[in-house]
Amino acid sequence: MLSGRQALRAGLRAWRTPTVGAIQRSFAAEATAPAVPGDDEQSNQFLKLWKSIAPNLDKPRLPSSYMKSRPPTPATIPTKLTVNLALPHKFELADKEVDMIIIPATSGQMGVLPGHVPTVVELKAGLLSVHDGDNVKKLFVSGGFAFVQQNSFADLVVIEAVELDQIDPEEVKKGLAHYSQLVNTASSELEKAEAQIGLEVHSAMNVALGA
Amino acid sequence: MSAPQGAQAVAQVAKGAAPYWRNAGMTYLAYVNACSAHVRNCLKEPFKSQSASREQIHYKFTEWDNGVPSKPVLRSSNPEE
Numbered sequence: 001m002l003s004g005r006q007a008l009r010a011g012l013r014a015w016r017t018p019t020v021g022a023i024q025r026s027f028a029a030e031a032t033a034p035a036v037p038g039d040d041e042q043s044n045q046f047l048k049l050w051k052s053i054a055p056n057l058d059k060p061r062l063p064s065s066y067m068k069s070r071p072p073t074p075a076t077i078p079t080k081l082t083v084n085l086a087l088p089h090k091f092e093l094a095d096k097e098v099d100m101i102i103i104p105a106t107s108g109q110m111g112v113l114p115g116h117v118p119t120v121v122e123l124k125a126g127l128l129s130v131h132d133g134d135n136v137k138k139l140f141v142s143g144g145f146a147f148v149q150q151n152s153f154a155d156l157v158v159i160e161a162v163e164l165d166q167i168d169p170e171e172v173k174k175g176l177a178h179y180s181q182l183v184n185t186a187s188s189e190l191e192k193a194e195a196q197i198g199l200e201v202h203s204a205m206n207v208a209l210g211a
Numbered sequence: 212m213s214a215p216q217g218a219q220a221v222a223q224v225a226k227g228a229a230p231y232w233r234n235a236g237m238t239y240l241a242y243v244n245a246c247s248a249h250v251r252n253c254l255k256e257p258f259k260s261q262s263a264s265r266e267q268i269h270y271k272f273t274e275w276d277n278g279v280p281s282k283p284v285l286r287s288s289n290p291e292e
Contacts, residue, residue, distance in 0.1 A: 089265055106230075125246050142247040159247040160262070162254060171253040193235035194245065201249040 040064065073151040077115035083130065085139075085156045092139065092161050098132040101154060103146050104204075114152040121146050123158060125204040138164055140208050142201070169209055175202040 043062050050059060080097040102111045104126025123144045130137040144158030179198035186192040226234055232242045251262045266288065273283040 125250065140250065142250040143243040159243050160250045162250065162258065166254050166258045167250075168253055168255045168259075175249065175253060189235045190237070193232045193237060196231060197242065197245050198249055201246050202253070205250070205253055 040069075070149070070153060071151060078152050079114060080152070081112060081114045081116075082153045083156070084154070085128075085158065085161060087158060087161055093130070096130075096132075098130050100131040102127075102129045102131070103156070104128060104141065105146070112146075112148055112154055116148050116152070116154075118150045119146075119148045121148075123156070125201040127164075127204075127208040128156075128158075128161065138208075140164060140167060140205060164208060167205055167209060172202055172205045172209065176206055 043064055046062070047059055050057075080099065081101065083093050083096050083098055083101055085091065085093040085096075100111055100113050102109055103121070104110075104124055105121040106124045107121070109126075110121060123141055123146055125142050126140070128139045128141045130139070139161045140163075141156075141158040142160040144156065147155040147157075149155070175198065179195055179202055182195035183192065183199055186195045230242075233239075237245075251259065251266070254262060268288045270286045271283050272286065274281045
């Protein structure tokens, strides 16, 4: 049988350690915060100073406690390229190690292998292929940006990425016919640009489905 | 070349370098959202309705006048509502 004080303490402890369904503390996290993954010298120094200056305040959470830091650029080119493909609503690929990706840049198709020079490119609507051994994953992306980092990481931020078998060929044909007509009949410059975008995206989908 | 002439030349070069949608007055976000809307529109079911529900947003506006709320106005990305 627990005494009143013991029971109170046990209850508090249960409340402080968030498990599924328990009340999560929404602010002022300190000792219960998860161990910092990429704990570096600088952050440790900072936290030590913080403790000596403000011993009563909670330790702040540093960026490194939310995000794993990227490895430094290796001296030799690694065999694999690490790809992140982020959509607004989900991660299509997260930290996936692959051999090569081919991205639809506005300047043309661009193959990225491990050890590629760092670049930022704008993507246009087109086919993105992810090659891993014999396995080739093909996705149709609508547009966005690709960031190729020095340490063989590639981060792609796109708005919509769908697998080819999710695209309806009938709808694409209909859209293609509609927008190729609209390009000729549009009057204002803005309408013309909108029709042109429609035409480009639909013909890109048509090409991707045919390939 | 005088200063205004120089500025004009710079503007002309920038216009030549920009994509057509930019010259038509669209922003990048408007452009990329238009592209994505076309892709979403060409999906098979059930992916089409899934992506439509993901994209849908509602705003409910209530104006307060003298501490009294007026009738709320609903703005939705879905034109039927």
